[in-house]
Amino acid sequence: MIRVHHLNNSRSQRVLWLLEETGTPYEVVRYERDKKTMLAPKALRRVHPLGKSPIVEDDGKTFAETGLIVDYLVERFATDLAPARDSELYWRYKYWLHYAEGSLMPPLLLKLVVDRLGLLAYPARPFVKSQLKLHLDFLESELSDAPWFLGERFSAAGDGQRLLEPRETTPTPVISNRPATLAPALVCEMSNVATPPPMGAKPT
Amino acid sequence: MIRVHHLNNSRSQRVLWLLEETGTPYEVVRYERDKKTMLAPKALRRVHPLGKSPIVEDDGKTFAETGLIVDYLVERFATDLAPARDSELYWRYKYWLHYAEGSLMPPLLLKLVVDRLGLLAYPARPFVKSQLKLHLDFLESELSDAPWFLGERFSAAGDGQRLLEPRETTPTPVISNRPATLAPALVCEMSNVATPPPMGAKPT
Numbered sequence: 001m002i003r004v005h006h007l008n009n010s011r012s013q014r015v016l017w018l019l020e021e022t023g024t025p026y027e028v029v030r031y032e033r034d035k036k037t038m039l040a041p042k043a044l045r046r047v048h049p050l051g052k053s054p055i056v057e058d059d060g061k062t063f064a065e066t067g068l069i070v071d072y073l074v075e076r077f078a079t080d081l082a083p084a085r086d087s088e089l090y091w092r093y094k095y096w097l098h099y100a101e102g103s104l105m106p107p108l109l110l111k112l113v114v115d116r117l118g119l120l121a122y123p124a125r126p127f128v129k130s131q132l133k134l135h136l137d138f139l140e141s142e143l144s145d146a147p148w149f150l151g152e153r154f155s156a157a158g159d160g161q162r163l164l165e166p167r168e169t170t171p172t173p174v175i176s177n178r179p180a181t182l183a184p185a186l187v188c189e190m191s192n193v194a195t196p197p198p199m200g201a202k203p204t
Numbered sequence: 205m206i207r208v209h210h211l212n213n214s215r216s217q218r219v220l221w222l223l224e225e226t227g228t229p230y231e232v233v234r235y236e237r238d239k240k241t242m243l244a245p246k247a248l249r250r251v252h253p254l255g256k257s258p259i260v261e262d263d264g265k266t267f268a269e270t271g272l273i274v275d276y277l278v279e280r281f282a283t284d285l286a287p288a289r290d291s292e293l294y295w296r297y298k299y300w301l302h303y304a305e306g307s308l309m310p311p312l313l314l315k316l317v318v319d320r321l322g323l324l325a326y327p328a329r330p331f332v333k334s335q336l337k338l339h340l341d342f343l344e345s346e347l348s349d350a351p352w353f354l355g356e357r358f359s360a361a362g363d364g365q366r367l368l369e370p371r372e373t374t375p376t377p378v379i380s381n382r383p384a385t386l387a388p389a390l391v392c393e394m395s396n397v398a399t400p401p402p403m404g405a406k407p408t
Contacts, residue, residue, distance in 0.1 A: 049342050050307065063295065065302035067271070072295060091267065091276060098269040101306035103254065109310045110317060113328055120324045124317055138253050 002026040005047050005055040007040050008033055011066040011105075012054030018070060018156055022078040067101045074156045081156035089150050096149045096157035107131040136178055143180040206230040209251050209259040211244050212237055215270040215309075216258030222274060222360055226282040271305045278360045285360035293354050300353045300361035311335040340382055347384040 002019065006012045006028050019026045031041050031053065045051035048064045056063045058076075063069050074082045083089035107128060114121040114128050142149065149158040206223065210216045210232050223230045235245050235257065249255035252268045260267045262280070267273050278286045287293035311332060318325040318332050346353065353362040 049345065050338060052307065061295070063299070065299055065306050067302040067306050068295070068298050071298060071302075091265070091272070094272050094275060095267070095269055098271040098275075098302075098305065101302065102269050102271050102309070103256065105306070106310045106313045110314060113314060113318075113331070117321075117325060117328055120327065121321060123324065124321055127317070134254060141253065 003029060003057040005029050005031065005044060005053055005057075007031045007044065007053030010040075010053040014066060015054045015056060015069055015073070018073050018078070018081075021156075022073070022081065024073070024077045065101075067097055070097060070156055078156065081154070083150065083153070083155070089153060092150055093155055093157045096155075100158060104135055107135060136181065140178040140181045207233060207261040209233050209235065209248060209257055209261075211235045211248065211257030214244075214257040218270060219258045219260060219273055219277070222277050222282070222285075225360075226277070226285065228277070228281045269305075271301055274301060274360055282360065285358070287354065287357065287359070293357060296354055297359055297361045300359075304362060308339055311339060340385065343385050344382040 002024060004012060004015055004019070004026055006016065008031070010033075016028070031044055033040060040051055040053060042051065044053060044055070047057075048055045048062060050064065052064065054064070054066055054069055056069050056073075058072075063072055083093050110124075111128050111132060114124050146152060148154050206228060208216060208219055208223070208230055210220065212235070214237075220232070235248055237244060244255055244257060246255065248257060248259070251261075252259045252266060254268065256268065258268070258270055258273055260273050260277075262276075267276055287297050314328075315332050315336060318328050321328075350356060352358050
């Protein structure tokens, strides 16, 4: 059975969502961030040398990197959550898969560090703010004409990640002001489709 | 013909390397970072809304995200630079493809910002330093028993990126102290294999 090494407030929420969405049985091993440093516990390094989450074990193999894990799980358990390789949408699907980690995540990490530095990081704030605005405007524009990242087609590439946002945190004004980015999450919330699991859930 | 929108000191060097390595004809459109802010010029936003580099045009389509571009170019022009989909090495190849952007790039960006903040970012330095050490130790350990990221097999996933390093900059002590990480680059330098093109090269 698939085993997810899950760290609170980490990208592994996206993996849990995908497993729930596809009804794939799995078990969860929980790890908690250090409350002061917010770093992952060293125990995670026994599973993978970088000690980051998510890490997934399946069929005797260990997988790290969120993008790769989504790719792997879709290929193995949920081929209907990705367009066929010869489809027009295939490279667009791949784009969003890479975008989430390659482009959107770095400014989010930067914001985390800059926020923790407080006033000291004052000179870096305009840069961080402009980068986040750039990405949020881009997402809003991409989503304003269609419900999902691939238009009418729901997929694992970006939609799952977005669905989790409002359950994790109260939407911040920066998100609330972008209705297209927020909308599918609210739909999900109301219709109870693709409900993310409670953290640490055992397979049903 | 493939068109690469190339920004100096950006990840598009990896794309140029891949095109040179595979002998694929291409043309380059050059962009220069603002010398003061180090940001990309707004002209890049006319090619893709995020205005980041690399961006590649091929066959009437526009591709962004380094990981996706490598994936696309390999699939289209250089299938021998990736293991077959049913091979044991396939997911390992995918791992390095996602790792470069998903895990290695964020602390490098963080270092850039923290270095520019100078003394102000002093409290963040131990975190950034420990993250970079974690990744460099990991790379050194992964490469210490074999010449390439997939063992004996050269691939597009991580090896190309590594080859460029010593041509771009004089290796810093942090790299020089890790001989396995550096070694293939030196081999490349001496044997003139996989020579990266001069920036802005026209197709030969």
